[in-house]
Amino acid sequence: MTMKTVLCDPRADAVLTRLDEEARRQSAEMRRYYDAKKQSARRTTDPGSAADMAFVRDKFVALDPEKCDLCYMLCRSIKARRVVEFGTSFGVSTIYLAAAVRDNVRDFGGEGVVIGTEIEPTKAVVANANIADAGLGQFVDVRIGDARETLTNAGGSVDFLLLDSWIPLVRPVFDVVATQLCPGAIVVCDNVQIYEQEYADYTSFVRNPKNGFRSVLLSHEGGLEISVKLD
């Protein structure tokens, strides 16, 4: 059955349904892998060992659909035209972000882009194909390489940033993009509650109003941090 997302876009929904089915097929394999290690499957957010890193290399680890829906809504609400994403994988969240940018450009004019970034070249190739299948290729630039380098210049002020990748890199990547965020920009970061300690350097920064952000933790699975840059 086709997924019903908030996008109201049958073509994108068809691609998202296919990707969701593929990701679900992987989850059994992931459960077995992490059960054998007596570890939560959510450890994929921080693949510590070289073996874990090799295991997740071809895994989706996609953002949950309701979190993706929320990202679409937030991007629409602030009329985001320049969106940056750390962690593209096979393009699931990117499709939602690109749909928001497309719809904002249609409704409010101007130009728009989602700058994705993915360190695994093979994933980036598939992501681009999925995004094209969804009819959103013209709104996405997936930069292949380490986000700490690929995101140093987003080409203009950034309205929305999604942080959805391996935890140790989240704060360094945030630091790279933070100076490019416009006032009112929104930053979304996944899983900060389940990995409270690991994310402490990030959350302590965005939760301190002296750093120019206001931040709330939403109770979505794993905890979703929503931060707004105020100055």
Ligand SMILES: C[S@@+](CC[C@H](N)C(=O)[O-])C[C@H]1O[C@@H](n2cnc3c(N)ncnc32)[C@H](O)[C@@H]1O
């Ligand atoms: C949690 S997944 C992203 C899922 C994606 N947002 C989605 O909804 O489908 C994290 C991705 O970040 C990528 N990644 C890890 N380290 C990276 C880095 N230094 N630079 C860019 N991408 C990186 C991983 O290869 C992985 O595909």
